[in-house]
Amino acid sequence: MIGAGIAGLATALRLSAAGLEVTLLERHATLGGKIRTHPSSAGPIDAGPTVLTMRHVFDGLFESAGEKLEDHVTLIRQDLLARHFWPDGSRLDLFEDEAQSFDAVRAFAGAKAADQFLRFSSRSRRLFEAFDAPMMQAMTPRFAQLAGHVLRQPGLIPLMGPLSTLHNMLRRSFDDPRLVQLFGRYATYVGGSPSHAPAILQLIWHAEAAGVWVVKGGMHKLTEAIGRLLAVHGVRIITDAHVDRIEIQNGLASKVHLQGGDIIPCDGAVYAGDPRALATGALGPDLTQIARQTLTEKRSFSARVHSFAATPHGSQLVHHNVFFDSEPLSEFHDLMANRVPDKPSIYICALDRGQGVDPPALERFEIITNAPPTDDIPIREDIETWHPQIMQKIAQFGLTFSPMPSPQTVTTPRHFAQMFPESQGALYGQTPHGMTAGLKRPTARTAIPNLYLAGGGTHPGAGVSMATLSARHAAEAILSDLTSTSTSPRTAMHGGMSTA
Numbered sequence: 001m002i003g004a005g006i007a008g009l010a011t012a013l014r015l016s017a018a019g020l021e022v023t024l025l026e027r028h029a030t031l032g033g034k035i036r037t038h039p040s041s042a043g044p045i046d047a048g049p050t051v052l053t054m055r056h057v058f059d060g061l062f063e064s065a066g067e068k069l070e071d072h073v074t075l076i077r078q079d080l081l082a083r084h085f086w087p088d089g090s091r092l093d094l095f096e097d098e099a100q101s102f103d104a105v106r107a108f109a110g111a112k113a114a115d116q117f118l119r120f121s122s123r124s125r126r127l128f129e130a131f132d133a134p135m136m137q138a139m140t141p142r143f144a145q146l147a148g149h150v151l152r153q154p155g156l157i158p159l160m161g162p163l164s165t166l167h168n169m170l171r172r173s174f175d176d177p178r179l180v181q182l183f184g185r186y187a188t189y190v191g192g193s194p195s196h197a198p199a200i201l202q203l204i205w206h207a208e209a210a211g212v213w214v215v216k217g218g219m220h221k222l223t224e225a226i227g228r229l230l231a232v233h234g235v236r237i238i239t240d241a242h243v244d245r246i247e248i249q250n251g252l253a254s255k256v257h258l259q260g261g262d263i264i265p266c267d268g269a270v271y272a273g274d275p276r277a278l279a280t281g282a283l284g285p286d287l288t289q290i291a292r293q294t295l296t297e298k299r300s301f302s303a304r305v306h307s308f309a310a311t312p313h314g315s316q317l318v319h320h321n322v323f324f325d326s327e328p329l330s331e332f333h334d335l336m337a338n339r340v341p342d343k344p345s346i347y348i349c350a351l352d353r354g355q356g357v358d359p360p361a362l363e364r365f366e367i368i369t370n371a372p373p374t375d376d377i378p379i380r381e382d383i384e385t386w387h388p389q390i391m392q393k394i395a396q397f398g399l400t401f402s403p404m405p406s407p408q409t410v411t412t413p414r415h416f417a418q419m420f421p422e423s424q425g426a427l428y429g430q431t432p433h434g435m436t437a438g439l440k441r442p443t444a445r446t447a448i449p450n451l452y453l454a455g456g457g458t459h460p461g462a463g464v465s466m467a468t469l470s471a472r473h474a475a476e477a478i479l480s481d482l483t484s485t486s487t488s489p490r491t492a493m494h495g496g497m498s499t500a
């Protein structure tokens with residue numbers, strides 16, 4: 001198992017619980033991948049994802065190991081999903097309870113907008129439910145099967161807006177441009193722009209409306225809990241272990257080479273980093289035919305992430321807070337042109353809020369703004385000018401921090417590119433732009449019969465829950481190949497049953 005992000009951890013847990021002998025190799029000193037933290041005087045501060053959605057995916061993971069999720073982490077369900085602020089002083093809270101959101105939208109933008117919200121919300125739910133099984137839960141979704149599925153439910157086609165971008169669909173759905181802006185932001189959850197992402201991404205709203213959970217203590221508590229379970233299941237965990245080659249012998253992955261010279265023999269391997277690393281040759285010359293599409297498809301967006309501890313003054317913050325700019329598409333024009341946005345929307349996670357108790361005096365915060373991936377074009381790393389601009393923009397909303405956070409703890413796309421090999425700093429694999437983007441990702445099986453993929457760069461996509469779902473696909477592919485009694489070369493793995 002190469003890579004100990006949530007996908008690698010989840011795959012290792014499923015495989016070890018099924019009785020396989022697993023070695024987990026991670027190039028960093030700690031487990032978790034993008035679920036990482038910065039140290040601070042208020043304790044470790046999350047510097048990656050901040051909440052869980054699609055809880056059933058995590059329940060399923062722990063159940064696969066005979067465990068209950070709630071015995072290992074404390075999850076706090078959020079009634080209030082997010083608070084949204086605009087420069088004109090308007091503010092909108094959205095809730096898990098649709099009726100409460102309806103009332104909030106009515107107070108914010110009037111009765112017609114509230115009706116439009118209900119219609120949008122129901123469309124999002126229908127799309128989510130329609131595509132969950134044939135797309136997200138399917139190990140290898142196929143265009144023909146999806147087309148058949150859609151044709152059997154013709155009412156779906158207008159809801160999907162098959163030829164529309166998310167932005168255009170939202171413009172047809174809402175009269176109030178602030179609601180177009182708000183729901184368009186969900187494209188950034190998978191690293192895209194509403195002006196280029198397909199309208200079907202409306203369904204992301206339902207993933208959030210169906211429940212958001214804060215992990216008590218921070219998201220890293222989840223990966224720590226899985227790490228402990230791996231130890232219980234006898235997984236050999238090796239950190240500071242960068243894999244620089246997967247050796248292929250007789251058409252099968254046979255050895256994993258670590259930087260520094262160590263070699264680990266294996267009966268099969270799972271790569272759970274960015275699959276672009278295979279196509280570029282970063283894992284050896286024998287694998288460059290795998291995930292070829294990652295070389296030509298554009299990359300998803302990156303981010304600038306600022307984690308710090310401070311005492312806030314001013315705006316009433318909840319766990320999830322979004323501060324919008326008055327020019328909704330400005331940041332996406334910049335991002336599409338590979339520029340760091342001048343007028344970004346600013347997401348502030350007040351990590352100690354929404355935890356069911358009063359926040360401490362010194363609170364932990366994570367501020368995220370969208371940024372382009374590093375690509376081949378060098379981007380400005382002007383943190384010294386960018387940081388005060390962001391702080392000033394936040395101050396215009398009446399929010400200040402003391403002490404003033406220092407720019408030293410800002411993570412940039414370049415940092416992400418260094419941390420996650422061959423990702424070019426993209427946080428969500430390849431771009432979600434284009435009508436068929438969802439079908440273009442690499443899937444669990446590769447052309448090498450005992451080499452598998454998992455992770456946010458593979459199907460069904462990025463985000464903690466999707467990456468965890470990809471782990472289920474990878475584990476199921478491996479276990480089904482192992483139990484297959486056919487003469488398929490995939491059964492070559494069955495001998496030693498060990499996975500590196």
Ligand SMILES: Cc1cc2nc3c(=O)[nH]c(=O)nc-3n(C[C@H](O)[C@H](O)[C@H](O)COP(=O)(O)OP(=O)(O)OC[C@H]3O[C@@H](n4cnc5c(N)ncnc54)[C@H](O)[C@@H]3O)c2cc1C
Pocket residue numbers: 002003004005006007008025026027028032033034035047048049050051241242243244272273274277303305368419420421427428454455456457462463464465467
């Ligand atoms: C700032 C930020 C905010 C986010 N917000 C959200 C959110 O709110 N909700 C959400 O669902 N998602 C969010 N995401 C996305 C989410 O974090 C990722 O989609 C998910 O964590 C990816 O997990 P993964 O296991 O696929 O990959 P990663 O976490 O990237 O893990 C891959 C691991 O493989 C290791 N690796 C790679 N190559 C090698 C090698 N050659 N040898 C050894 N090890 C290797 C890497 O070091 C890494 O640890 C956010 C991400 C970031 C950065």
